[in-house]
Structures are given as structure tokens and as C-alpha cells.
Amino acid sequence: MSMMNLAWRNFKSSFKNYLAVILSLSFTILVIFNFQNLLDSDMFALLGKQNGERIDMLVQTVSFVLGCFMFFFLWYATNVFLTTRKKEIGIYVFMGLTNQKIAWLYTIEVTMIGLSSLVLGIVFGILTAQLFQMILLAISDLSVSFSFHFALRPVYRTAGGYLVMYLVFVCKGYVNLVRSSVLDMISAIRQKEYVKQNVWLLFVKSVAGVSILFFGYYMAVKEGGQEVMGNVLAAVALVVIGVYLLFGGFLPMCFLGLAKKKTFLYRKQRTLWINQVIFRMKRNYRTYAMTCILMLCSVTALATGFAMRSRYDAIVHFRNTYTYQFLCGQKGLDAKVRPLIEQDNQIAYSAQIPILLLDADLVKTRFAENGYALLSYSKLRDLAKASGLEFTLTEPNDREVVKVSKLHMLSLLTDRSHETVTINGTVYDQVVETTVPYLGYFQELMSFYLVNDDEYQRLLPLGEEQWSYHYQIRDINNFAASKEALDTLQDDMAGEKIARVTIDPNSSDIEWIKMMYTICIFLFMVFVLASGSILFMKLYHDAFEEQERCQTLIKLGVAKRTLKKSFSHELQIAYGLPFAVMAVSAYFSVHALEKMMYTNLILIYLRSVGVVFLLLCFFYVLSTRIYARNAGIK
């Protein structure tokens, strides 16, 4: 029989055993294909015109993340497969096959698996592409329309990228088998995992793991200035190491502790599953840690997406506080502007306020801004009243300011206490910062500081006082109707300094934020499905190793129902522990995000964790059905 025939027979007879690997690989291909398809669609082209650089950056970042994801996923899947096959094909050593021939057999089999996965992944990718794009569009509510299409380019790109990476791992497996000693192969057949663990090593790992993890949490939520970026990166590294050590040290130690408490252990099937968890934990802790981190990434991605989305809505709302805004050196512009607007539109509300523009050289702040202006407390209160905006600010004392700020998309400056502003050599304490859009879009153009009326009068000689006029029309979509009249007014007043802002409610210059939201949801789906399928794949394989144990227990009179209950507990732990560690870690990551995005994300955190929980429940139910069957219990 030729090697090809033997490999084909192995492939056919063990197809069921390989199914988990094939499905997982297909899933990865499906994800990459869908992303490539999205890139190839009109959506990016249309958005790209308006948000060019930002979209390019996003695409590059996500491509990199997905590339890494695919690389590690392939690494993991081929590694699991190599370990399993090494045990099985090691037997060929006794039939006189050389290492090269065994490695060649493995190569053919693994290529068959790779190609089957590729075909399945692409076919399912094509079938789900439209659905996928519809879901993404529905979620992201992008204001672009595009037609669904099928192109070969995404297929080539996906298949090309996948095959290159896969080939690397096939070669790695080949080299591994060629270099294996005969003893390695034989011992792989008889491989028994020893359960006993070095308690001191576990203790050291536990202490290190818990300390590092909590230090990571601390770094994530620690407030600061520019060092926050460094803190966040350190937190990521520390949490990854901490989670790894937690699963490799702390959790096994806890279960060993439980196993030592015999009065606790000897209660129905607890003896079975707790010991089994200890056994599995020793072998699988890397998988648990990896899935936990993937889930953590997924929740953080989703929370980022939701935060982006809510910030997008807030910015749109912020900008649309006023439709027309004027800045003018003379008082009384309202008498000229109002009738012009009222020719074509109804004014919903309007307000005016003097602004004291300061020379940038006179003002010193922690970070340089585009321009600086002062507002008087009582005038701002009047403006808020006229515009119907909330006003809860108390009047600042002398040498105190309130920053009237724009909405930030994201800020690494999380420690905003003890901010000061120096105006003409005098230091003012910034007592509070507000993002209420009192001056609408103007707040995005320069920095406003609110001072008390006396302070305003004192500082008046330092700058130039201008008057600002703000109008909101009833039908904001009809903004263009008054445009011509207002242009004419500006032309007529060409000799005077007059500036005007007209807000187009359908402006798409921040559409990229929605795209970011879409991509975050995409990443969430990828990460959470990946973590679920990695756990599922691992448990699918582990179940086959349970057959012998189950047969013994059945001979001893242990009911199948009891065994199934024991399996359920084992699987609950396998899915539950990574989930629980993720839920705690995600709280801190989302909290860190909250600080950077100036928003409350607790509900989003709960929702994201809830979604992950439901998906894991689905994988858990699937695993319970298959685990018992693979373990030989029907």
C-alpha cells in the first residue's frame, strides 16, 4: 500500500476524530474570508473617500490582529493534532517505517485536513458573507449603501495567506517527527500524564500569579498623564502573565486543596470530577489561559465598540446643538441675522454670549490648545437658560476656572485632578470640567474657561472681546435653505471680522467611528467564537481519552447517569473558570476604558459578559452531548 493510500485510509477512518480540528480551521478561514470580503466591498471604498487615512489605519491594525490570530490558531490546532497523531502513528515504528516515512505520512494527512478545512471555510465563507455584511451594516448603521457581490480576490487572498501559514506548520510537524527518536515515538504511544505536582512550585506560581494579576489590574486603572499608555501596555503584559500563572498555579492548588479535604471530596461523584479537573488542569492550563485572554480581548473589543458608538452619538448630538454660529466683533448682529434665518426656517432657540479671546502666548496649560477664550459665569448661565441646556455649575472663586470642553473620543489623560491654567503669569485652579455643549461646535475649535464675573472684568484688558451668536433651527436638515442669505450678509459685512459655522447634520467626517464600532464587533465575534471553539476542540479530543476510565467505572457499577453528571461538572469547570477569570479581568479593562473615554461602561460590561456567557453556554451544551459520546457512553 502506498503512503498516499495509507494516509487516505487513516483520514477516512479517523475523520470523526479530526472533525474538531477541521471545523476550527474552517472557522478561522471563514473569519478571514469575511474580513477580506468586507475589504473588497464598496463599503470601504465609499468610507475611504471620506475618512481615508483613519480607515487605512484601522484596516491595517485589524489585518495585523487577525493575521496574528490566524497564526496562533493554526499553531495551536496543528500542535494538538501533532501530539495526538504522534501517539497513534508512533506504532508504525514497530512495522519498520523510518522517521522520514512516518513524517511523510503525517504530512499527507495534515495536508488533507488543511485542504478540507480550506474548502469548507471558503464555501461557508461565501455562503455566510452576505449575512455577515448585513449583520455588520445593521449593527453599525453606516450611512453608506453598497451592493452585495462576489469576487475572487478575497478567495485568493484568504487561501494564499492561509496556505503559506499552514505550510509553515506542516513543515514544523515534519521536522519534529523526523527529529523524534524512536524512544520518543514509542513513549508517546504509552504516554501517561502524571498527576502529582510539585506543591512548592505551585505555591510559588500561585503567589506570583495572583500578585502579578492584581498588579496588572492596578496598572490598568491607575490614573495618570502621559504615562497611562505605558501603564496600559504594562497592564496587558502583566494580566497575560498573571492569567497564565493563575491557571498554572493558583487554580490547580485550590483544587488540590479541595482534593485533600476528604470529608469534602467524598460526596457522590465529587471524587471523580475534582480529581479529573486536577488531572486535566495540569495538561490544559495553557488552553484555559489562552481562551480566557481571548475572551478578555473580546469583551474589551465589544466595550470599546459600544463606547465608540455612544461617543459618536454624543458627538453628533454635541455638534447639533446649534445650526448656525457666528463670532463677531460688534454687538447687535442678532438683529441682522435673525430675520435672514427666519425667511426660510423657524428658530427653535437662540442665544448670545461675549467671549474674551486671549492671545495664546498669555496662556499656559499642560497641553497646548488651538486657542483660548474666557467666559463669564452669569453670561453663560443666561446662555444655558436661553438654549435650554442644563446648568449646574457653581460660580468659580477668584483664581479658579471651569473648563468648558469638547467631547473627547479617547484620552490617555486619566488623572485630571490638580489641573491648572496660567493666564498672564497668574495660576488658576481648574475646579471642574464640563462637556455640556453651551457653545456647540465652537468648543471643538478652542478651549473655553469659565471665570466669575469679577475675574472676567479684571482679565478683560488682556484679550479681545467678541460676541458669539448661536441659532438652532427647527428642521436642522433644512440648514442649506438659509445659507445663501447668510452668505450675502457675510459678504455685505466684509469689512468686519465675522466668522460663521454651519452644521450639516449629515456630515460624514466622523463616519470612521462607526466603522471602528463595526470592526470592534467583528473582532468580538471572532475572539469569542475562537475561544469557544478552542475549548470545544480541546474537550472533544480529551473525551476520547476517557473511554478506558469510563469502561472501568461502568464495570465497577457506576451508573452512566453518574458519569454524565461527573462530566457535566468537569465541563462546567472547563468553561466556567476561564469565564470567571475573564469576567473579573474584563471589569478592570473596561474600567480603564471608561476612564479614557470619559463615560460609564458598566452596563456595556455586563452586556458583553452576558453575551460571552450565552455563547459559552451554547458551547458547553454542545460539549456535554459530544463528550459523553466520545467517551464511549451512549
Add this chain to the structure above:
Amino acid sequence: MNGKKVVEIKNLVKNYGVNGFCTTVLKGISLEICKNDFVAIMGPSGSGKTTLLNILSTIDQPTQGAVFLDGVDITKISNKELSKMRRDKIGFIFQDYNLLDTMTLQDNIALPLSLNGASGEECIRKTQELCQMFGLSGHLRKYPYQLSGGQKQRGAACRALIANPEIIFADEPTGALDSRSSKELLESLKMVNDSGRATILMVTHDAFSASYAKDVYILSDGQMQCRLSKGSDRREFYDKIIHMQAAMGGDCL
């Protein structure tokens, strides 16, 4: 054999295969085992020893005949009841120990009792008591891979005894052991039998092992060929078994 009947086999027949290609492995076996008996069944390969033991231990079903275990005909009860019967009334000792390598010796021994719903304290007390009796007290925290074959098999015997079963079925318990370990195990089994704690049915092809039993049945070609009973001395009994083997022909055992 004067006590309560624990096992009663009536005219047991077992066929394998389908019509036209049928092999009869057991040809009408009848046997009674009473409380506190220590019975050994000897026979050559293919004589039907394992088939008989599988039927008695409820793992296999007979073609004909009845098997009463503690008064209940096990050929006529449901799978669920069979499972309960195995759990409550039968203890097993297998040739290859079948200890679970994921748990310590103590947990392996306590497993049947804890699955039966006994309290943790009772499990601990009984495990320690049995391990004391079988000389395993110093090995309770060890995992199977840290134990010798003899220790593992004595551990398996403890596990079989812990739930106070009506009978213990031992399938070639010394098959994988060296002579010293075999002797230690058999001495232990004899001791628990003598102390009235266990009724034992052992299947073996080894005359030395069989000589520790009180009665030896010789099974050949699916039928019980003869029965030997021990007198007061084990060595004499051993000789008796050897003589019987010789008389029945070398191929018999």
C-alpha cells in the same frame, strides 16, 4: 457451604455467533456459592472462565439459564437495576488493577463508597481500616503510577471490599504479579475471607493461587469437570490440584 446462598447458577448456557455459526461456550453450568465461601474456578484458555465471570458480574447476558445474586435473578432485571446491583452487591478485582490514574490510592478505594452516598467520615474510616489490613497505610496519598503491581492489586482489593459487597469477583488477580506480590495478595484475601468479611469467587489458571481458596472447580470445554475441597493444609490442597491437573491431562489447565 452451609450459609446463606449468595450466588446460585442454574443450568447456564452461553452461545456466541449467529445461527449456523454458533459456538457454545458454557454448556449448562450449575453452581452455588454461599456466604463466606472462597471459590476458585480453574480452566485452560477458552474453557469459558471469563464468560462465566462476565455473566456473574452482570456485564454479559446468558443465552439460557438463571443466575441468582442475593436471591435476585440478574438475567431478568433492567440495566439500571443491574448497575445498582453491581454497585451495591458486587466487588471486582481485575487482572490489570483498573485503578484510576487520576486519583490517589485513598480516593480510588473510597470511590465506590462515596458514590453510594456514604458520608465523608465513613469513607475515610473504612479506607484507613482496609488499608491497615492490606498493609497499604503508608501509600494512601500515592497515585497508582507510584505504586508497585502488588500494591495496586491490594488497593484494588480494598476498593472491592469497601462497600461490603455480597461477593467479590476476582478475575486472574495474580496474573500480572510476581510470586511475592501474588502471595501477599492471596494471604490478604484469605485473611478477609477467614475473618468473615468477604465471599470470594476467583477465576485463575494458577494452581498456587487456587490453593488459597476453600473450593476449586475445574472448568473445561464449557462444563464443570470436578470440584476439589481444601482440607486443613494449603500445601496438601495445592498438591491435590496438581494431581488433578495431571490426571485430567496437561492440556486441561
